[in-house]
Amino acid sequence: MTATWKQWLTTFGALAEDLSTLPTTACPNCGAKALSVAFYGPANWDAASGFLWCDTCLQGVSGCRMAVPPDAEVIPLGTPLEDWPVAMPDFTLVRPTEADFED
Numbered sequence: 001m002t003a004t005w006k007q008w009l010t011t012f013g014a015l016a017e018d019l020s021t022l023p024t025t026a027c028p029n030c031g032a033k034a035l036s037v038a039f040y041g042p043a044n045w046d047a048a049s050g051f052l053w054c055d056t057c058l059q060g061v062s063g064c065r066m067a068v069p070p071d072a073e074v075i076p077l078g079t080p081l082e083d084w085p086v087a088m089p090d091f092t093l094v095r096p097t098e099a100d101f102e103d
């Protein structure tokens with residue numbers, strides 16, 4: 001049983017509200033407390049591409065034009081991946097399925 005896109009987004013939404021919970025938030029997929037986030041976007045914007053992934057099971061999600069949490073560092077556009085302050089592995093993007101839109 002793998003976590004759905006909706007479960008990942010719920011986790012991402014909660015983290016975006018309070019990034020300080022990142023170290024204690026369990027991965028919705030494998031349960032490891034090994035989640036990382038990164039925000040990537042233009043300077044002086046309050047929105048950015050957001051990434052959430054698990055360093056244990058290497059799954060995660062991304063979102064465009066996400067509101068950036070006030071205490072989050074936004075990696076400037078054009079920064080090479082190797083220079084990111086957080087190492088982003090080559091993780092598997094979880095994508096929405098029909099089931100994510102059923103009640």
Ligand SMILES: [Zn+2]
Pocket residue numbers: 027028029030031032054055056057058059
């Ligand atoms: Zn995981």
